[in-house]
Amino acid sequence: MAQIPDKLAELVDDFSSITDRNERAEYLIEIADRFPDVKVPPEIATPPYDERRRVPACESEAFVWAQEQPDGTLKYYFDVLNPQGLSAKAMSVILDETCSGQPLERVAAVQPDIVLQIFGREISMGKGQGLMGIVTMVQGEARKRLQRA
Secondary structure: OOOOOHHHHHHHHHHHOOOOHHHHHHHHHHHHOOHHHOEOOOOOOOOOOOHHHEOOOOOOOEEEEEEEOOOOOEEEEEEEOOOOOHHHHHHHHHHHHHHOOOOHHHHHOOOOOHHHHHHOOOOOHHHHHHHHHHHHHHHHHHHHHHHHO
């Protein structure tokens, strides 16, 4: 089975060294601040969004798109309708920065439980399910393209 993208593995490794809950939260907030960089541009989608793009079980009303690139990789875009959805925004930034432009096999190898490695095992079940849903949709887009190949 393929490895996950190197950048994602490095980020997970960085988070594994953070034992202080507040430090982890501050780091995730810093990441979430970059959300405007990954927000879906109007040429890809505008509200109201296609419900097929909605992340199931995500309380923050997150949406995911994947745009095929000339090199066969995907560029991921996201939107999070809940302005308080910092965790969903952080997860979206992480997935764009580590999975966009990466080999499809590596993106397809990303497992949803990576959320626990990034956010910590004390994350609430509801929030965890929503964040895992974002990962699952990104992974699913890569798998769809691989099946077509």
